[in-house]
Amino acid sequence: MVKSGNASSKSNPMYDTSYSKEADVEFVLGQKAAETYVSNKAFASLQDKFKSESASRRTRDMADWVVSSRDNRNMPFAIIDKVNAKVYAFNPSGKLYGAAPVLLGLAKGDYSVPGIGDKPLSQIKRSERTTPAGRFVSKIGRNHKGKEILWVDYDQALSLHPVVRGVPSDRRAQRLSSLTSSDNRISFGCINVPKPFFKNVISEKYSGQSSVVYILPETKQFKKS
Structure with missing residues (x-):
């Protein structure tokens, strides 16, 4: 289910068609490239947001748009870049709490099958x-x-949680620690993150309040629907 806020969708990078050429291409900026991009675009705030983390152009623009438009409604937020299999967690004002690799749904696509939350695995x-x-709009639960x-x-039974072992052949821990995002597709749709990241960032920073999770298209x- 796609949910949108009151900010103008025309400037929202999630729906901006100018990113379409890189929507399904693995692309992560290195730190030097990111610094050059920030400098050229005069978005000094972005450098503060991402610190030393690599991030795609769309992810960086998304973070800047969320803060400038206040689309997160003063809630902490996270951006999940599916193309590069990475999550970035921020406080309400856009300060980076941390970033981590993620495991994602096995199949490529940006929509869930209707009724998927009621289906047995x-x-x-x-x-x-x-x-x-x-x-x-998300919340910590059980x-x-x-x-x-x-x-x-x-x-939709869609959650972000510590990585589970699954069947041994899934090799989920190994997939998370690999240097490429090409092997990070294995789950039924949920987002798996490293256990320390969930404990120290998601559980510690997001508990007791709602948060906003932005999952970028691939x-x-x-x-927009």
């Missing part, structure tokens, strides 16, 4: 295991096993 086809794009997670969208077909 055994009935979810490989092609349906997508991590949807959009703006989501799953059916009582484990703490960040509910990104409860109706296809050229994503549109």
Whole structure:
């Protein structure tokens, strides 16, 4: 489910078609390239937001747009770059709490199958295991096993949680620690993060309040609905 705030969607990088040419291409800026970009665009605030973290052009523009438009409504927020399999967590004013690699849905796509949240995992086809794009108002909660997670969208059973072992052949921990994002597609749609990142950033900073999670598109077909 895509949810939008009151800020103008015309300037929202999530829906800006000018990014479409890089929407499905793995691309992460190195620090020097990022500094050059910030300097050329005169967005000095972006350098403060991302510190030494590499981030794509769209991710950097998204963070700047969220803060300038106040679309996060004074809530902490996170941006998930699916193309590069990385999450960036911020405080309400845009200060970076931290960043980490993520595991995402096995299938490429920016929409969830209708009713996916009511399906048993055994009935979810490989092609349906997508991590949807959009703006989501989220909150810390518990799953059916009582484990703490960040509910990104409860109706879609979409959450961000510490990496689970899964079946041994999934090699989830190894995928998270690899240097490329090309092997980070393995989940049913949920976002897996390193356990220390969840404990020290998500659980510690986001508990007791709502937050906003922005999941950036990875296809050229994503549109505001």
